[in-house]
Amino acid sequence: MGASGVARIGALGAAVALVALVSPVEAAEAQDSEVVIGPGASHRPLSLSTAHGPVQGHLVTVDLTDPRANLGLLQAGSVAAKDEIADQTNAAGALAGVNGDFFNISEEHPGVVPTSSSVGPEIAGGDPLKGAVPDGQRFGPALPGGTSNADVFALGADRKAGISTLSVAGKAFGPHGIVDVEGLNQYALPVDGVGAFTHDWGEVSRARSVCGTDADRSAPCSADTEEVVITDGVVRSEADLPGAGPIPADTVVLTGRERGAAELEALDPGDLVGVRTTLLPADGMPLSFAVGATPIMRDGAPAPDLDTAELAPRTAAGISEDGRRVYLLVADGRSPASTGLNLRETAGLLADLGAADAVNLDGGGSSTMAVRTPDSPQATVRNVPSDGRQRQVPNGIGVFTN
Structure with missing residues (x-):
């Protein structure tokens, strides 16, 4: 590390x-x-x-x-x-x-509010808070060769500081199978992806998460989106557009775009869905703290x-x-x-x-x-x-x- x-x-x-x-x-x-x-x-x-x-x-x-x-x-x-x-x-x-870290400081998309969320991952007290946005969605200077938005300055469980790389690993287990969850509390989700938003996100609108593409931050927002609200493992509501407002501690919001939206559209209120997300370090060392x-x-x-x-x-x-x-x-x-x-x-x-x-x-x-x-x-x-x-x-x- x-x-x-x-x-x-x-x-x-x-x-x-x-x-x-x-x-x-x-x-x-x-x-x-x-x-x-x-x-x-x-x-x-x-x-x-x-x-x-x-x-x-x-x-x-x-x-x-x-x-x-x-x-x-x-x-x-x-x-x-x-x-x-x-x-x-x-x-x-x-x-x-x-x-x-650098962050979502401005916005190119009309009617979309900047989230002030950081570009890269965050870990606090050993708890994963957020993942990295796609490299093309970066705010800040261009990345040097061999680096990515997923790189972090971190402190390992062994109390050694170092540089690591964190990736989101997530799954949603529902009545129609398993859905990959590729984002965690991110202002931008991968094209065709699904992201999880938790209480850690805050109150800001999640609309920014479906804007741009993996290669172009200023590309238009996706017209094909779906959002599902899951409380205590049960789907409570669904909507065509990402929402806003505080997320209770017992609730996970899944937001999808393109192919990810289609997977979420198969879920209905009352369905039982379990969601698990974490951040995996590339070198395997558990981290107590990390910042992009x-x-x-x-x-x-x-x-x-x-x-x-x-x-x-x-x-x-x-x-x-x-x-x-x-x-x-x-x-x-x-x-x-x-x-x-x-x-x-x-x-x-x-x-x-x-x-x-x-x-x-x-x-x-x-x-x-x-x-x-x-x-x-x-x-x-x-x-x-x-x-x-x-x-x-x-x-x-x-x-x-x-």
Whole structure:
């Protein structure tokens, strides 16, 4: 699931063909300002010098060899909800938090409301909350080669951080046979597919889930849909169009499009239907926490086609070779005081800090870090969000003490 076998890139950045981003003086000054924020967790500001200008950032380091240190999902209350990272951090009682995955931030389909749901999977406390939308339904930058929307930054049951890939595995057992369930609380379902929506989804309309195609996010919404509401294992109602509103804890809503809709149309009120869904990690390691993320470095080597042109605010996470140390990074951008980083520089910086694997998270106006120090009762924003204020986002990575 994590890094293996290749040493970290040193200060010369030889393996990444980068000039060192942090001078010895700047590194010493940053180290002097490091503050312990809890067991196994510390925060420090970064002052970087690059060929394109200064970059200001912040780093939270988590030592998972300390049994009191932990990582978990920050969330805005449900999958289809959003809130500021400082509020999510404080609501969860976390020591620190950074924003997480890219999300359904805008909408191309008339009359369809953006869900604010994230692109990739989510696991919280070992419970699967949502699956990944098809790659063509992505919001955010294009994926590097060899990656997908199903990739996650995760913490395994063995308390090692790493990169994994999660797929939805689901079945609906009814009177006419078994129906494959390919989605879980997703703003976009595969063409011909069926998705399950649970209490974790929230109140937002499910209409977006049948819009676009696997290859084209802006393609028209499907005209061939069906939705079935199942409570305590019994079909209570059916409808031609996806609905909205809260879903009780004892209820599962199945939404289908095209061939999936035809399978659901065979069900009638009163039918007995059992639904089972989970998220399966590709490497088999059970996960206690996961959030959608894009791998930009594995085993000390950056992805071969990382962008080197666009400078932007960045949020990223690095993982040490043994999976026991995590580096949560936010770099400000889009201002004279901090020009931002490109993706290759982001990978190089995390390597220089000690990471062997790394992922990119949502950047730009979403990039936010909130930290609570021992002398402050609440976590506060430490970086300078490029929008001039915090952006509301669906999820994040929280640093906790057990």
